[in-house]
């Protein structure tokens with residue numbers, strides 16, 4: 001990082017490294033909330049990631065289901081209609097989630113002040129043994145980066161590719 005960040009690519013105003021508040025995105029069973037991420041913000045309020053690749057890094061950061069969701073996931077059965085069974089007692093799980101898990105990750109990316117990323121995932125509670133679990137790691141891994149992308153769009157943070 002240099003002391004004088006490059007000017008805003010949208011309007012040409014001076015930018016400075018600013019800590020953003022909180023932004024969130026949701027996709028399928030996953031909600032991602034990004035708290036205090038540093039970004040380049042200009043005098044007109046245009047926001048840009050600190051450097052190229054930062055957004056990809058943020059999406060990759062949440063894409064590991066084993067890191068962001070309680071383990072193990074439910075067991076999947078059935079060929080035509082997928083059914084999910086408890087990973088503990090094998091009872092079929094209810095159709096709707098009962099609550100969300102919450103995992104707080106410390107994001108320490110190079111050349112950036114550390115910030116927090118909260119990942120919430122829908123949990124299904126077994127009516128047999130009470131165990132709470134996610135349905136599949138694949139779905140979590142697919143949806144978490146998409147949730148981040150939705151959050152980036154909602155917060156209107158520009159990316160350099």
Ligand SMILES: [Zn+2]
Pocket residue numbers: 008009010011012013042043044045046
């Ligand atoms: Zn600007």
Ligand SMILES: [Zn+2]
Pocket residue numbers: 086087088089090091126127128129130131
């Ligand atoms: Zn069970």
